[in-house]
Amino acid sequence: MKIFLSGSIRGGRQMLPTYQFICGYLRSNGHEVLSWHVAHDGVEATESLMSESQIYERDMGFLRESECMIAEVSLASTGVGYEVCSAIKKGIPILCVHKPDANVSAMILGNTNCNVIVKDYSGNEDLEVILREFLASF
Numbered sequence: 001m002k003i004f005l006s007g008s009i010r011g012g013r014q015m016l017p018t019y020q021f022i023c024g025y026l027r028s029n030g031h032e033v034l035s036w037h038v039a040h041d042g043v044e045a046t047e048s049l050m051s052e053s054q055i056y057e058r059d060m061g062f063l064r065e066s067e068c069m070i071a072e073v074s075l076a077s078t079g080v081g082y083e084v085c086s087a088i089k090k091g092i093p094i095l096c097v098h099k100p101d102a103n104v105s106a107m108i109l110g111n112t113n114c115n116v117i118v119k120d121y122s123g124n125e126d127l128e129v130i131l132r133e134f135l136a137s138f
């Protein structure tokens with residue numbers, strides 16, 4: 001599947017190892033992560049070579065192509081919120097994952113849209129089970 005991975009960039013990079021774990025898991029299971037740059041540790045440097053509108057247009061293009069979204073929502077990121085909302089409008093399945101102690105927005109936790117699944121995970125083992133179940137649902 002073509003998957004959009006959404007994770008914080010300007011909202012903070014503390015969850016980078018988790019984005020890398022998700023991206024690696026998806027790729028090793030044969031999926032294409034269109035927005036793989038979210039899991040790249042030099043993303044700010046490479047993105048600084050692009051204009052803001054180039055970044056926006058590229059990501060919205062990736063979203064148009066994507067069959068589902070996986071969003072790590074532990075950090076408060078305007079971009080992740082915008083992407084989740086855009087995916088809701090597009091009508092694709094969205095899995096939002098977060099650490100149990102994260103201060104996740106009510107716009108995610110309280111979202112009753114039938115395409116949105118929100119799950120918390122403690123570690124990579126938990127997360128892998130959640131990802132496997134989500135992908136098996138297609």
Ligand SMILES: O=c1[nH]c(=O)n([C@H]2C[C@H](O)[C@@H](COP(=O)(O)O)O2)cc1CO
Nearest residue numbers: 006007008009010011047077078079080
């Ligand atoms: O440089 C960027 N490149 C990029 O692809 N994004 C997209 C992908 C991420 O899932 C999301 C992160 O948003 P934010 O930077 O507000 O945390 O927005 C966001 C930025 C910077 O806002």
